[in-house]
Amino acid sequence: MKKISLLLVLALTFSCKEKPKEQSTEQLETTEASKEEESEWTVLFDGTSWNGWHVYSGREIEEAWSLQDGAMLLNKISEARKDGERFNMVTDKEYTNFILSIEWMVNSGANSGIMWGVVEDEKYNEPYITGPEIQVLDNVSHPDAKNGTSHQAGALYDMVSPTQDVVKPVGEWNHYLITINHDTNEGSVVLNGTKITEFPVNGDAWDAMVANSKFATWEAFGKYKTGKIALQDHGEPIVIGYRNIKIKEL
Numbered sequence: 001m002k003k004i005s006l007l008l009v010l011a012l013t014f015s016c017k018e019k020p021k022e023q024s025t026e027q028l029e030t031t032e033a034s035k036e037e038e039s040e041w042t043v044l045f046d047g048t049s050w051n052g053w054h055v056y057s058g059r060e061i062e063e064a065w066s067l068q069d070g071a072m073l074l075n076k077i078s079e080a081r082k083d084g085e086r087f088n089m090v091t092d093k094e095y096t097n098f099i100l101s102i103e104w105m106v107n108s109g110a111n112s113g114i115m116w117g118v119v120e121d122e123k124y125n126e127p128y129i130t131g132p133e134i135q136v137l138d139n140v141s142h143p144d145a146k147n148g149t150s151h152q153a154g155a156l157y158d159m160v161s162p163t164q165d166v167v168k169p170v171g172e173w174n175h176y177l178i179t180i181n182h183d184t185n186e187g188s189v190v191l192n193g194t195k196i197t198e199f200p201v202n203g204d205a206w207d208a209m210v211a212n213s214k215f216a217t218w219e220a221f222g223k224y225k226t227g228k229i230a231l232q233d234h235g236e237p238i239v240i241g242y243r244n245i246k247i248k249e250l
Contacts, residue, residue, distance in 0.1 A: 045245035056088040071243035088127050089231040096226040097250035100178040103243045104136050108170050110238040112136040116180050117227035127230035130220045133157040138170050154189050154196045159209045162196035182225045
């Protein structure tokens, strides 16, 4: 009887150690495709350091920004900011055609923006002098939201309005997928999974949009296809956060 029991135990043991079933060709292809797609993205901010970023004005980042829970937060009311200094964050590297994936959060009354084609030069005292902006805003409480939908979250600021408002309440994280492609002359914003804004990024159609905006007389605005990406410090002492930032160059 004991011998039979021992044989049963051994049989069960070996059956449990059977080789796992091999993945199907379709599963392997899907896995490889996912790995390949992920490898196309470059992390711009991993939540643990300021690597790849600096302040446009050349001041120290820590005077206005802090790292908390994997996010960069503009939440310090420093003496410099009280005196009107802005601490716009810009990438060290320049980009031309890309898809930017970024999460953002605002508190009540906050105003910020994400810009591209930003040129760092002492003759330009702010990133918005050269860089077009995708608006980041508290649509409920900030006064600029009352100036029309082209000033609300997801807009190509003062030029193209979002088709709908799918912004989450203040204090919650939103996700932008921003595409800028000069080769195909296409720009777009996907907010929380919904495409809300589309626009040209160069040529006659772009020039016409600029001519009908507040930037009509700004000589350098939108003139640079290649430039840095900026996160705006609009000057208000309100919490603004960004996290999980990555980019795919096209």
